[in-house]
Amino acid sequence: MEGTGMTLPVTILGGYLGAGKTTLLNRILTGDHGQRIGVIVNDFGALNVDARLIVAHDGDTVSLANGCVCCSAADGTGEALAGFIRRADRLDRIVIEMSGVAEPARLAQNVAAFRLNVDGVIVLVDAEQLPSQLANRYVGRTVARCLSQADLIVVNKLDLAPPEALAETGAALDRHAPGTLRLRSVQADIPMAVLFGLERVGSEVPAWDTDHAALHVTWIRENSAPMSRVEAEEMAADLVARAVRAKGHVLLSEAPDQRHLYQQVGRRWTLVPDGSWGAERAATRIVAIGIASPADRSTYNLVSAGGAPKDRQTQPF
């Protein structure tokens, strides 16, 4: 078992019925994002993937034209995960769609047990329906627990929610997931870079269209002075408060010869040794997708990466 699938990151996608998970999964399975993603579908009903995009159908597993593979969790998420681990060399990432009533924390624990790396728990909510779901006698507690265990919350169906409902949803999120960053979206249209991260560390920044840029600003933080571990933790605390996703190398004063990798999805972050610097100039470089305002830029010594429209101020939901 050792050595199999060790590097496969796993994204856990939660959210109650109607929040837009299926829409998002359809985007992932049919999108032109260049990643080979294994998707485990874990809910009633089937995805209605366009048959023309299906290149192979093998039992509970469907292979798609863009290199993604979709597998049902009918035999248990563990079975499905095991199946993906066996083909880990042909995958870049795993996404697990949780049933609307499952608990992300428990699933994250099981994923970690397979020695896979939980990249983040992203929970979608229906901007209008969330308050009534929280009040439901059967599922209210479960919906609340799911929110409290999210690393990042996507408030979806913004276009369908009247202002009063939106305010109520915001208040509910303040109560059940205080401090967890929220993104807003329509039709679960979230940049793939938010879901699956920034391809490479360094000055390259993923491009996305200006509509997205209106919501998400990309920053690079660069500093050639080494930072202490305590300073790194302070940096993480800052980023957690304003970046939905961040990744980069860190130059630690305690171990300047060793490169460290910082990765973050919402409030979940890790800092782990990542080989030596090699030809790369030793420095801290973090690429972040944030919801920071221009004012934050000066405060946090962040540099706008893409120029022009990307520094438009966004309103955190």
Next chain:
Amino acid sequence: MTRDDLDPHFPDNPVMLIHVSNHGCVLNSVGLAIAGIDASTPTPDGGLIMRREGSNEPAGLLMETAFLPLFANMPKPGEADLLALMEKAQEIYTSRGVTTAQEGATHKPDLEFLMRAADEGRLVIDVVSLPMVLDVPALIREYAPDFQGGPMELPDTTAQAFGTYRNRLKLGGVKLFVDGSPQGKTAFWTEPLLTGGPAGEADYVGFPLFPPEAVNAVMAEFVKKGIQTYTHANGDAAIDMVIDGLRQGGAVSADDRRDVVIHSQFMRPDQLDAYVELGISPSFFTGHTFFWGDVHIENVGLERASFISPMAAAKAKGIRFGNHSDFSVTPMDPMLMMQSAILRTTRSGVVLGPDQRVDALTALRALTIDVAWHYHEEDTKGSIAPGKLADLVILDRNPITTDPAALLEIQVLETYKEGVSVWKAPA
């Protein structure tokens, strides 16, 4: 038990002894080596790798998150191996006098296997298969490839696939799950457990496996298409969800659908009235009073625990009910099921709900004529009468007149399926 208990007997082959709860196992040394678990393996969060005393060497016992990943490399028995086991497997039933058994959670591959076994004439007893609701879309893709509909819609002719034996195999109804197990604290109750959740969570009521919207939608479709449902529900909140689903789906007692709630363990008295209204029938699990009765008292208190599988209250309302073993969760032993319905005694000797004990004949009916009624087979099975199938068991004494405490001593002498002897006690 540790690897040291297994190794002398299995020095060369990997052996994995899975606990009945499916939460853990014991591996022998060969098994541990294949799984790659040794002294250097860290214990994962939420799991347990038991170590030998005074060392970091694994002792063999693995639980939860340490157990789960083993399935990544699990060899699966081939179809030929499984077919060869069918005879022995059925002997477990025939040797206890059972001539009709339920396959209570049939996935698509299981169904294909059972169909093959049936077509090859390997079924000695009748098997009632309940396809899993989650496998229904895949079954429709296979058996009704031209059907155009939503993910949980059924072709109008679906009901024709149910209710008729072919080579001793029939589809009885569709199986749904709404919650988990009470002893595992994964059932779904309305009132919190006195002992908290599995990880010590306060105000813990368990959880449903599916959102009510999903349950309601599939229930409505099954009611509309005339398909009987068998729904696993243990806690009263899960049972409420079944009641809601069937009621909103338009089920009424007059339709004689005989929707079955499997387990129906932690009922509230008011739910029996809903069962009457909607024509729902419970398949109780009185064996729990013995095996986990003491655990239930601890978790929900004596009063709630005492109404577990309330046979007497159901009978008083005129509700017909079955009883089951959930084999292999508890042994395949009809006398044990009967005894637990009559005595309701826990392992520690508490009589759990004395007012819910039933007489021997009622306990026997729940294993014969009233389960035949669940399967819509009461005209051919479940009692001895002219014109009925000669599915018979010969016991060495009368279970109705035997002291209930001595029921387990009763021996099966011979079992007949449709007049043919299919099992005989060794002389």
